[in-house]
Amino acid sequence: MRVPLSWLREYVDLPADVTARELATKLTLAGLEVETVDELGADLTGPVVFGRVLEIEELEGFKKPIRHCKVDVGQANGTGEPQEIVCGARNFSEGDLVVVVLPGGVLPGGFSIGARKTYGRMSAGMICSATELGLWEDHAGIVVLPEGFGAVGDDAIGPLGLREDVLDIAVTPDRGYALSMRGVARDTAALYGVELRDPAGLDVAAPTGEGHPATVDPAVCDRYVLRGVTGFDPDAPSPLWMKRRLAHSGVRPISLAVDVTNYVMLELGQPLHAWDRDRLKGALRVRRAAQGEKLETLDHVQRVLDTDDIVIADETGPVNIAGVMGGLTTEISLTSTSVLIEAGHFEAMHIARSSRRHQLSSESSRRFERGIDSAAQAVAATRAVELLAELGGARVEEAYTHIDESAAREPITLRATHPGDVAGVDYPEGTARTWLERIGCGVRGDAVLEVTPPTWRPDLTDPNDLAEEVIRFEGYENIPSIPPRAPAGRGLTPSQRLRRTLGRVLADTGYNEVLSYPFVGEADLDGLQLEEDDARRVSLRLANPLNEREPLLRTTLLPGLFKALARNVGRGFTDVALFEMGLVYRPEPGATRAPLLPVDRGPSAEELRQIDAAVPDQPRRVGAVLAGSAERAGWWGPGRPATWADAIQAARDIARTAGVELEVEADRHAPWHPGRCAALYVRVDGERLLVGHAGELHPRTVKAFALPERTCAMEVELDRIERARDGDTAPTVSTYPVATQDVALVVDESVPVGAVGDALAEGAGELLESVRLFDVYTGEQVGEGRKSAAFTLRFRAEDRTLTAEEAGAARDAAVALAAERTGAALRG
Structure with missing residues (x-):
């Protein structure tokens, strides 16, 4: 949410000496993270003044239309004589009030203005467009101001708002109210202890009769307002102040009707939609879509609807995907004179799912899915039609539609000391009541408070939410930082020390550590050339995988290592040695799924047993893969390629570091080459225990993962190697000769x-x-x-x-x- 400081000051009497950066710091400490403070126009220097076009001479003989203008800039040029300026724009006439930058001025972007001869005439200055002034994107021509906007020769920087500080706030999903000037102003007023001039404080008269007919499904929309205007002038321009605020807030000005709906949305946080009422057919219905219904949206895409979508439909079918995007057939056009404004409170989860399903993330859907004020619909619609009447000459219809199926919010019981208990701070008596009332809550009681959250804070649902509000306004920075004291005599476990040592040993021998996602797919297991009955194919499937092609938890480290090796080789690294240390997941064949536990009681002994039975074995393994040269060629010699022996040596280094003797024996085991594969054993209590394999990979595996030829790999089970350790005993050192x-x-x-x-x-x-x-x-x-x-x-x-x-x-x-x-x- 981009918040122009001058717009914010309309609702909050901030002290005059408060800068944008000071406000940003205060808001960030209160939980509204201000990512940047944009100082728009900071690189703009004058003179930038108002001017009156006196004469226009059309210059001929050039490839494009060129005009030589004489512009009255008063005494701003030091002489009082008209300023001669060459301009290519065609959208202004003699007598128009324009904006002129005189020689010596610098426009945004470091564009310096001087006096020079061009097209055979002297040009001293520039008549400016909105884009050149940094107001908004508009390449149609220069800015023509309404009469009375400013006096000729006066400075234009202040009246045009060319310098503006804008706060860019990263609004978290739980603070939808902050996606409006009203919400940010409320928090600002609470922080500075000043009154809020609520822009939603309009007196909305009750309807004098039925407006446009409509019905709603209360399950998906509990409040719905339709207000209409007639006699709207579609050619009426949006005023400069509105276009400037929209642009500063990151919204492109389009037309008056659209700009008004966007302006009210930014002001109050209530998304609106404007229809050309003459294009609607009959009564409107707010309902769920029928499976397979279609709608062409404003972006000219034909969309197939789902029963989870909320639509607005007339007699012809859907005309809107509610809260997401309107339909093409009923959009406002340049000839629309009868406008119908819609303001609804739609079910948030439906809007969120529709937005993701159709890949349409709009300013409207962002607000609906985070939660909007459930009581602002009538105010927002009234504000919009009044602006259309004021700026577009429309007549507001006194009769309108207001359907209210909403329920009053239930109070939340809160101990007055609860916020202090959560923060570990003894707040003064009355602190909780003070802050909760400042943000609009209704509060009753003393030691135990009955708190009714306001309609614009749907995120406040339990005592901890209320405690967070008190704590953030009291200041997170005021919570003392007391680090816990570690008990004496505790440090790393032997297993942790071994893992750290192994990492250093492998790094010292030329390996680089990688961390792979623990997810694989059936294609990865096929690439390993595993038989159908191989135990490594028995894996856990994720219910909601990040990638549909990798829905399984890994049973071996090798696929992740192979993919990392392929990426490095693909980026030009020909000699690569990688290792990874991590868990693999080996469920028992036929293992049952863990039960879903109730939340109203603790698990029973049988449920705990079922959970334990469903948890897979999770051994810790170390894997390595290497390709290219183990020893590079140079002036010292020809070098040496990495071979199966290097992979076995990496396993030996791991065992040696753990103080274990490794026994190596030829074997056949996928994905290694049958003739270049070694089984690795250790002895535990006199019994040989298989801990892993090493060697050169099978050519089919090399091809499946796009690896270099003769790639070698190793994988050992670290848990089994640790079982073979006798303990950390120092070797005996003899002083006698060998x-x-x-x-x-x-x-x-x-x-x-x-x-x-x-x-x-x-x-x-x-x-x-x-x-x-x-x-x-x-x-x-x-x-x-x-x-x-x-x-x-x-x-x-x-x-x-x-x-x-x-x-x-x-x-x-x-x-x-x-x-x-x-x-x-x-x-x-």
């Missing part, structure tokens, strides 16, 4: 190298510090179907320097166990 032994073993190609290494580690005994594979060889020297694996064994004792015999004996024991388990033989 003894290194190398061993090369020949085994069948089918034997996993990891199995050989595990056998060496177990056979070497307690003196072994580490086993590291440093070479794998296949070729003629080891024979067909055989391979050679070379390991480095490091031995160290905690209390002595090892002898060569001790290290050799440990090495021989390791080789013996490897030979026994894997058939390995020492390579000659």
Whole structure:
């Protein structure tokens, strides 16, 4: 809502020294967030004066009409002589009162005016249009002022309102009253403790008879007013003051009849609609639309209506979507002389749904769906017809239609101390009554108040709403800020510390963290090449998904990572390594839906059991995906592409950080390539536990997600890795030297190298510090179907320097166990 300060001052006697920015600060602290204060015309400098056109000479021989004018600007030019100005506009005549900017002036936008020769004549200044002055958008020509608007030579900046401070307020959905000058003025008057001149305080005479016939459905409209005028002059222009206020408020001036309805809407917050009454056929009915009815709206779109839409219909069918947009067949035209003004109070939720269904968000629907004054319809319609009579020469019909099916609001019981209890502040006695009465509530009682909210505040429905009103006017800034004191001895849990450490470790090894939406679709699961009976296809479906193509809660982190990788690659990043840490949702097959609990009692034991049974398992996982180069090429070397080994190493880094040994074994598991997939295990109480998979992705998955070729990925279940932890124990550090032994073993190609290494580690005994594979060889020297694996064994004792015999004996024991388990033989 844009609020011109000069318009606001008509209703509130603000102190003269209050600036727009001071008011903005005060309103923001009271809950009306002022986003900006626009200082319109701040870059405008004079002289800008009123002028009288004395002579017009038509210049010929040019591609467009050009006029050389002599304009009387009084003594503003210092000589009293007529000012010579060349102008291309055609909408003014000799004797007209216009606005002139003289040399030295600067128009909005930094447009400097000087004296120069153009079209063979001297031009000293400019005759201005509304657009050039920053009044409103109008390219039809220059501004022609009515007689008596100003004296020739006088400054025009003030009378035209060329400088104006406008507050731009971001109105929240619960404060629909603030979408009007009346609502903002009421809050302003309450904040400054001054009287409000309510623009809705008109004396509306009772109708002298029946107006235009109408009926309403009380379920969708509880108050409906129709007022008509005849003899309206469709050529009557909107006055400059009205057009200026509309433009400052962000509404484009159109014609007098339309401008009047928009002006009253901005002033009172009541949307109005104006019909050409001669185009209506018979009585009007406010009803729900019939399924499939059609209406061509003012934007020339044929719309198919729904039974949830409220329509205004005559004998021919719908002529309006109530509260949203009018129909084309009955719109006001440039020949309309009989105008019918409608003001209704429609059911807010119907308007909101219609606006979204038809994708028509109008100034009218914005107000209706937030809630308007349920008693302002007669006042708003009367104000509109009086303006049409005053400005357009119309005659107001004394008979009009006023249907009232509204019910009186019930009072709300409120303890006088309740606002203070909510804010944690001891407000003085009578504070609640004072503020509630200032905003228009009826208040009875002392310790316990019976508060009847006013009709213009439909958002006030319970004691906490009333408490909020008291608190915001007392000042949110006056509520003391006392941070809670954390109990001593509490900090991050071991799981939280592990997750933070893992994030740092993965970042240090070149991965960037991403956060994906936890929603997937069937197409994502198909892209993972999952079988129909795969447990990852058992997922929870959202009742109201953000995206109809992604209605499922994820059962794996991989789709989100793949999409993030594809976006990065699509934006030119060829070498990408990403990781994500988060929950997945794994419901049990056939799990029942959680029951809807009543609000008048606590849940029973059986209901709690049903809720627990419906909650899915939510394990925490870590996933990673990488493509391109793991080591970039440069002067230091050719670089190295990312492979399945890098994905497995990321899983190893996670396990190592958690203090767990990871066991790796070849496997077949979607979405990985069957020949380049590893299953990852940990041991818990002597039992092997599968924690995840890593490797190169299947080509079909790569194609489905538009990923680079040979993309690799890893996903592990962090909760299971944590179960395998023995605790945070520091490693033993020995000060004695290490003894290194190398061993090369020949085994069948089918034997996993990891199995050989595990056998060496177990056979070497307690003196072994580490086993590291440093070479794998296949070729003629080891024979067909055989391979050679070379390991480095490091031995160290905690209390002595090892002898060569001790290290050799440990090495021989390791080789013996490897030979026994894997058939390995020492390579000659």
